[in-house]
Amino acid sequence: MLRRRDRLRAETVRDIKAIALRHMADGGAAALSLRAIAREMGMTAGALYSYYDTRDDMVTALVTDVYTSVAQRLESVRAAVPADDPGGALLAVATAYREWAVTNPQEFQLLYGSPIPGYRFPAEGDASSAEQQACVVLLRLVETAWPALQARMSSPEAGMGMDADGYDWSDFTPPFAALARAAVPCLPPAAVALSLRIWGRLHGLLALEINGHLRPHVADPAKLYRAEVRELAAWLGFGDGPDAAGTAAVCAPSSARMAAMTGPGSSAR
Structure with missing residues (x-):
């Protein structure tokens, strides 16, 4: 069983990925921005970087999942x-x-x-x-x-x-x-x-x-x-x-x- 902290992190990662896919659907792949995702998540850009170091890291995670x-x-x-x-x-x-x-x-x-x-x-x-x-x-x-x-x-x-x-x-x-x-x-x-x-x-x-x-x-x-x-x-x-x-x-x-x-x-x- 996942610890509460790990469970919350996994849930946050799922939310980040879902928002990223929606942003890509709305504005195309070029519109993908970690800062824009952070704003919608209600967190600072620095906090989001604790999940993904770069935009490319997040894209790679999405591609892997799909x-x-x-x-x-x-x-x-x-x-x-x-x-x-x-x-x-x-x-x-x-x-x-x-x-x-x-x-x-x-x-x-x-x-x-x-x-x-x-x-x-x-x-x-x-x-x-x-x-x-x-x-x-x-x-x-x-x-x-x-x-x-x-x-x-x-x-x-x-x-x-x-x-x-x-x-x-x-x-x-x-x-x-x-x-x-x-x-x-x-x-x-x-x-x-x-x-x-x-x-x-x-x-x-x-x-x-x-x-x-x-x-x-x-x-x-x-x-x-x-x-x-x-x-x-x-x-x-x-x-x-x-x-x-x-x-x-x-x-x-x-x-x-x-x-x-x-x-x-x-x-x-």
């Missing part, structure tokens, strides 16, 4: 789908991703909106580890289905526009390549590239929606998003039910490996 939250949510829904149903896993992850984004637009903008002037995302530490968790979710989505996808990619009739042997590890940044090779060592570079293409298709419509660009044109953005997910599933060759038996066994995910990658303090960057 990455951790969304990664845990997506991994939870992905893991709940049978390993031989990659289409179901894609639908679950895509749906959960949109639900999170439209429910938490401030958090979405913090991760994927305009860069915060002067802020540099840390290459190591908790924030980097939390970002890696989000990357691993997509890698594992491809991992389960890769044997069937590889055969489909090699077929000219599939029309996927990707050569299963057309990528090597030099096509990725060294930190991301190291992350992918440690988290899912059975995946070749082409599969890692495919995970990024899937993310791009899921993310693109969401970014338009969250930033208000679809509003003048579409009455129901959710309908458009569902259609894109169905199109993506068809492009990948995912049926309505589980894939052929044995797909998961060829490239089985390792829970121990996932734990090692996403545990406290882990970093591959």
